[in-house]
Amino acid sequence: MVPELAKATVRIRQPERVREIIQALREQGVISDFDMTLSRFGCNGRRCPTSHNILDTSRVISEDGKKKLKDLLHYYYPIEIDPNRTLEEKRPLMLCHCCLSHQKIHKSDIAQIVRESEAMLRDGFKEFFDQLHKNNVPLFIFSAGVGDILEEIIRQANVFYSNVNVVSNYMGFSDDGVLTHFKGPLIHTYNKNNTVLQGTGYFQQLSTRTSIILLGDSMGDLTMADGVPRVENILKIGFLNDKVEERRRKYLDSYDIVLESDETLEVVNGILRYILAET
Ligand SMILES: Nc1ccn([C@@H]2O[C@H](COP(=O)(O)O)[C@@H](O)[C@H]2O)c(=O)n1
Numbered sequence: 631m632v633p634e635l636a637k638a639t640v641r642i643r644q645p646e647r648v649r650e651i652i653q654a655l656r657e658q659g660v661i662s663d664f665d666m667t668l669s670r671f672g673c674n675g676r677r678c679p680t681s682h683n684i685l686d687t688s689r690v691i692s693e694d695g696k697k698k699l700k701d702l703l704h705y706y707y708p709i710e711i712d713p714n715r716t717l718e719e720k721r722p723l724m725l726c727h728c729c730l731s732h733q734k735i736h737k738s739d740i741a742q743i744v745r746e747s748e749a750m751l752r753d754g755f756k757e758f759f760d761q762l763h764k765n766n767v768p769l770f771i772f773s774a775g776v777g778d779i780l781e782e783i784i785r786q787a788n789v790f791y792s793n794v795n796v797v798s799n800y801m802g803f804s805d806d807g808v809l810t811h812f813k814g815p816l817i818h819t820y821n822k823n824n825t826v827l828q829g830t831g832y833f834q835q836l837s838t839r840t841s842i843i844l845l846g847d848s849m850g851d852l853t854m855a856d857g858v859p860r861v862e863n864i865l866k867i868g869f870l871n872d873k874v875e876e877r878r879r880k881y882l883d884s885y886d887i888v889l890e891s892d893e894t895l896e897v898v899n900g901i902l903r904y905i906l907a908e909t
């Protein structure tokens with residue numbers, strides 16, 4: 631059906647169920663996480679930066695600020711991926727953006743900060759965005775990262791098409807363009823659900839869609855489609871990037887398709903090619 635599903639990186643607990651969901655997908659919408667899902671996990675043997683890391687390590691952050699942000703990440707990231715803590719235990723420990731708001735970040739610096747970074751979208755991103763755009767499939771990017779940065783990454787990759795909508799943490803600037811705060815409720819890895827989506831237009835724009843393809847890399851991404859009305863089928867595809875052995879069982883129990891250490895969108899593109907040719 632989809633030759634890419636035979637790739638060595640693909641793991642599926644219930645192949646028959648996956649086959650049935652794929653056959654049933656129609657009137658699709660795609661809901662995707664951004665960092666480490668549309669963007670790569672590894673670049674040239676190192677970790678690729680998240681949208682937060684791009685800012686944290688940029689030249690506009692003071693040395694002291696960089697150290698604080700690095701310490702914060704070293705505290706936070708092991709909690710985020712700890713397979714032995716429940717989501718309830720993790721939720722109150724998630725981060726805010728407080729350290730960033732004390733830095734002199736100018737709105738006008740953002741494009742250059744992204745250009746100078748090692749940000750990379752997964753291989754096959756162009757086909758992914760192009761297929762969705764050409765077929766009028768809405769793509770919702772729901773991210774606990776930094777909206778202004780991830781939008782700029784997509785813009786610089788020339789794929790920020792009219793069908794792409796982003797819900798994320800956006801910066802607020804003073805009249806002279808200096809970062810003063812982050813807008814709206816904090817979106818973190820474990821509250822990506824309808825509690826932070828009020829007033830975003832998310833549900834309204836997905837209200838005609840009866841099938842959702844959900845792409846994520848964290849257990850927190852699994853709730854991104856909660857509350858979308860009229861949904862009949864959801865195909866959940868999870869990128870398992872880190873602590874693969876330790877987290878495999880949980881991912882296989884939660885995601886329909888698990889992609890282990892796969893830096894590409896080949897499988898997603900294969901599924902899209904198949905279902906969009908059918909419709
Ligand atoms: N200070 C922080 C906070 C979060 N992160 C990472 O950002 C990612 C969240 O964005 P999604 O698009 O994946 O929702 C997640 O991978 C966090 O580890 C960070 O790097 N720094």
Ligand SMILES: [Mg+2]
Nearest residue numbers: 663665666847
């Ligand atoms: Mg992510």
